[in-house]
Amino acid sequence: MSDTHPDADADSTVLGRRYVALLFADLSQSTELAGALEAEHYAQLLAALRRAYQDIIPAHGGLVVRVQGDGVLAMFGYPATREDDGRRAVEAALQLHERVRDMHLELAGVPPLALHTGIHSGLVLLGVGDIERGRFELLGPVPNVAARLSTAASANEILVSEESLGPAHRFFSTGPARSLEIKGQAAPMTVYAVHGRAGLAEHLDNLERYRYAPFVGRRAESELLETRLAEAIAGRSHCLAVAAPAGMGKTRLIERVLANAAAQGCRVVRGYCESDLGAEPLQPFVQIVESLSREMPEKAADGMCGLFAQLAQQTPLVVFIDDWQWADELSKQVLAALRRLRDCRLLIVLATRDAKADGVFPVANETIALAPLGDAEAAQAISARLPAVDPFVAAEIARRAGGNPLYVEELCHSTARGDTAAVGRPRGNAGWLSHLVESRVQHLPPAQTELVRMAAVIGNVIPVWLFETITCTDTDSDLVRGLAEQDFIFPGELAGTLRFKHGVARDIIYESVGLHERQQLHLRIAQAIQRHSAAADHDEALEALAYHFGAGGDGASAARYAELAGDKALKASALDRARAQYRAALAALDKLPDSSEAAQRWVSIVQRLGMVCVFDPSRSELALSTRAVHLAEQFADAASIARARYWHSYISYSLGDARSAIVHGERALAEAEAIGDEPLAIQIVATLGESHVLAAHYEAGLQLLDRAIEVKRRHRSGRRTNVGLVYSLVCRAYVLGDRGRFEQAHECFDDALDCIVDETHEIAATLHGWRSAVLLWQGRWHEARETAVMSGRIAEATRSLSQLSIAQAIAGYAQWKIERAPHAIQAIVEATDWIAPRESGLFRSFNHGWLAEGFMAMGRREEARHHAALALRRVRERDLIGVAMAYRALARDATARRPGAAGRYIEQALRVARERDSAHEIAVTRLCAAEIAIDQGRAEQAMALIDEAAAAFDTMRMAWHLDEARRLRSLAVAVAA
Incomplete structure (x- = not known):
């Protein structure tokens, strides 16, 4: 697979896609200079600038793309991408700025000469240039961003995007991170002003400050390093290498041991090696000697050995050299000599990508090869970076990172910045990271480069038969085995598959393949899958067919297969997959010509997407259902209009928008009844009942629910789960529970459970979730926790984030009531944070009420x-379920500070409880009022309140609360006495 554009005959100017670093530099105050200089003198200045550009940029591995006036556009990464292209661009900029500063114009009133420069990295489409466009034509957002950075830079300032600098940050002295708004960019860009090259001390400090993922795991490796350190301190010298590909955390692991060595009184010295850029003979050892303020011995190896042996006699010595894979020959000779030292208090630790020198001999006496992080370690690293991330996003990050701590860091950084459109992808395909991956690809033999690019187009997980069909290469060949050795693709967990080791690498490689070539490959792959599936189970390939036809530009086929894949996923209760496929089908339909048929398909798919939203709501679906109503009104019949409006009502309900759900539901019911569509009318009646329950209109809600339940029971077959009947029964049970009629509530829950044929269906998660909430109201904490855990297990299996959030929050509150441990409240915080980006508000006041109570009990008042x-803000949406609890927390807070306000908060809590007709809430609020009265010395009033509450608890069989009432009454009696 060449970089030449496949449509070369149609457009011979396109050379292909490249990951490059771009440097834009302009002369500052050039207008003033042009006005102050004679034309001949200004021409001489421009000639001097151009000589500087032509001398310096190629010396750092760059190409001058275009010189226009006093400005230059330079590219680093062509013809070959290198992992340090961003650093090379910065080094070139620093030298250019230095050269221009040294150009003197001895003219009065003329400012000193200075450049202002911007540097940005990323993927560009490269074309053949001309006299106007320069040596190459560069297309895409990267040139525009680099130019804007140059414009934003002040005189003599170099602005570099964080994406370009990456870990190379350690080589430079920079200002603090700045956030810069760039036109055309959705989010502000983080940039740094580079002041100069970092000295050794600053380099090491930057290395420590530029952290990858938090240090996790590596227990066995840490213990081995600590053992070797102890042996060195005891007088047995050792040379040990830590080997792993870039980003696996070699330096982080070693730094922990170095810190321990320093704490034990060892002298720790450091050096690092560089690639050809800036490398010099004996570089790491020269750095070490300079740090010790001694002169370099004339005989390097012998002198170094003597120096280190002398230092080790004084105190145990630990020598750390980073990036040893780039060590020069003289440094290797010095290391060989040092390794011959025996009975010396010396430990040498090398960080290297290559375990062997010259591919044959080991670089050290012993090598620790770092393996990728395990699942638990990756989860720990992600949690440390993204404490509020939901578990499904965390799992996707772990999957795509493939255990590489650096990739974990980048993906977490993207998610933290809100780049949720492509979860599990590095931010903007971070320039420096893309260069790192692409440089490895370009170092492969051409045949392997071709294979890995074709594999990237097939996907992250690659069926062996498809790989062999498309590439005409046997997976047992040396070429494919070589890709496994190079950490690209290897046998997958499923038999008959290959897999990219790191999903991040696959994405970067995929983006480097030209658009037209990608499309042609995708279509070939789709056609191969069609042929292969003809004699097998066609359903197994639906998602792959939808993806490849879509990426291949066949919108009609993509829409058809995505719709079928969504149906299959919904039937299997894979809610996240159903949502993704339905949305892909809608996107594909949007690319087809407008027609009545396409519009009606669009409306139909949105209605099925509504089934997902009911169990896992997301506010983005509301705009789709609004559009579906408009399309139905424009292209469909009355029945379709009523159905579209019904689903809009249902989605509004699932998002917690009770008012909107009722308004649209009543209109949909009128439309359904007008056309005599009784089945649809009953569905709408049920949804209206549920919406009234959400709004705490219990009487109206129960009447509608009972009407729907009666009809649905008559049509129940018993052969499959009647989701509508189950949900109506669950809502009815919830109302009974809130009214304190707990026995009837649990009977209703049992009735609903009998209607579920498959207990792994998402409706089962809903049933167990709301039953656990009712158990909370009754004070049956252990049962509530166990039932919530059961709900959470089903939610995880069906991948319903909303249901999982509810289950974890309920389990957390139950755990809090059992043991009063802060981690239980933290579980509610996490569950609340998971769902916050979706702006879903179904009974969201529940979480906030629990958190208000828990934090107040822990003394965390703010x-x-x-x-x-x-x-309280949820009152506007008629979500009252957690409001009384919030008022009680405020009342407890006001007890000591504002006694009068405490009473008013209690009255508000009682008002909301009565509005809900919530017998248990009224009783609990009276108990809270009694507790406050005891604190204020009003024992007689407290006892009266306790007696009222205790009678209610006894009637409702709220045993735990009854015990609390008895405890408080004893306390009140003691206060009265």
Whole structure:
């Protein structure tokens, strides 16, 4: 697979896609200079600038693309991408700025000469240039961003994007990170002003400050390093190498041991090697000697050995050299001599990508090869970087990172910045990371480069038969085995598959393949899958067919297969896959010509997407359902219009928008009844009932639910789960529970459970979730926790983030009531944070009420008041379920500070509880009022309140609360006495 554009005959100017670093530099105040100089003198200045550009940029491995006036555009990464292209661009910029500063114009009133420069890296489409466009034509957003960085730079300033600098940050002295708005970029860009090259001390400090993923795991490796350190301190010298590909955390592991060595009184010295850029003979050892303020011995190896032996006699010595794979020959000779030292208190630790020198002999006496992080370690690293991330996003990050800590860091950084459109992808395909991966690809033999690019187009997981069909290469060949040895693709966990070791690498390689070539490959792959599936189970290939036809530009086929894949996923209760496929089908339909048929298909798919939203709501679906109503009104019949409006109502309900759900539901019901569509009318009646329950209109809600339940029971077959009937029964049970009629509530839950044929269906997660909430109201903490855990297991299996969030929050609150441990409240915080980006508000006041109570009990007053305010804000949406709890937390907070306000908060809690007709809430609020009365010395009033509450608890069989009432009454009696 060449870089030549496949449509060369149609467009011979296109050379292909490249990951490059671009440097834009301009002369500062050039207008003033042109006005102050004679034309001949200005021409001489421009000639001097151009000589500087032509001398310096190629010396750093760059190409001058275009010189226009006093400015230059230079490219680093052509014809071959190198992992340090971004660094090369910065080095070139520093030398250019230095050269221009040294150009003197001895003219009065003329400012000193200076450049302003911008540097940015990424993927560009490369074309043949001309007299206007320069040596090459560069297309894509990267040139525009680099130019804007140059414009934003001040005189004598070099602005570099964080994406370009990456770990090369350690080589430079920079200012603090700046956030810069770039036109055309969705989010502000992080940039640094580079002041100069870093000295050794600053380089090491930058290395420490530029952290990858947090240090996790590596226990066995750490213990081995610590053992060797102890042996060295005891007088047995050792040379040990830590070997792994870039980003595996070699330096982080070693730094922990160095810190321990220093704590034990060892002298720790450091050096690092560089690639050809800036490398010099004996570089790491020269750095070490300079740090010790001694002169370099004339006989390098012998002198170094003597110096280190002398230092080790004084105190144990630890020598660390980073990036040993780039060591020069003289440094290797010095190391060989040092390794011959025996009975010396010396430990040499090397960080290297290559375990063997020259591919044959080991670089050290012993080598620790770092393996990728395990699942638990990756999860720990992700949690440390993204404490509020939901578990499904965390799992996707771990999968795509493939255990590489550096990739974990980049993917977490993208997610933290809100780049959720492509979860599990590095931010903007971070320039320096793309250069790192692409440089490895370009170092492969051409045949392997061809294979790995074709594999990237097939996907992250690659069926062996498809790989062999498309590439005409046997997977047992040396070429494919070589790709495994190079950490690209290897046998997958499923038999008959290959897999990219790192999904991040696959994405970067995929993006480097030209658009037209990609499209042709995707279509070939889709056609091969069609042929292969003809005699087998066609359903197994639906997602792959949808993906490859879509990427190949066949929108009609993509829409058809994505719709079928969504149906299959919904039937299997794979909610996230159903959502993704339905949305892909809608996107594919949008690319087809407008027609009545396409519009009606669009409306139909949105309605099925609504089934996903019911169990796992996301506000983005609301805009789709709004559009579906408009399309139905424009292209469809009355029945389709009523159905579209019904689903809009249902999606509004699932998002917690009770008012909107009721308004649209009532209109949909009128439309369904007008056309005599009784089945649809009953569905709408059920949804209206559920919406009224959400709004705490319990009487209206129960009447509608009972009407729907009666009809649905008559049509129940028993052969499959009647989702609508189950949900209506669950809502009815919830109302009974809130009213304190717990026995009837649990009977209703049992009735609903009997209607479920498959207990792994997402409706089972809903049933167990709301039953656990009712158990909470009754004070049956252990049962509530166990039932919530059961709900969470089903939610994980069906990949419903909303249901999982509810289950974890309920389990957390139950755990809090059992043991009063802060980690239980933290579980509610996490569950609440998971769902926050979706702006879903179904009973969201529940979480905030629990958090207000928990934080107040822990003495974390500001957090408690914050969550109480969030619960009260939900009143506008008629979400009252956690409001009384929030008022009780505020009342407890006001007891000592504002006794009068405490009473008012209690009255508000009682008002909301009565509005809900919530017997248990009224009783619990009276118990809270009694507790406050005891604190204020009003024992007689407290006992009266306790007696009322205790009678209610006894009637409702709220045993735990009844015990609390008895405990408080004893306390009140003691206060009264």
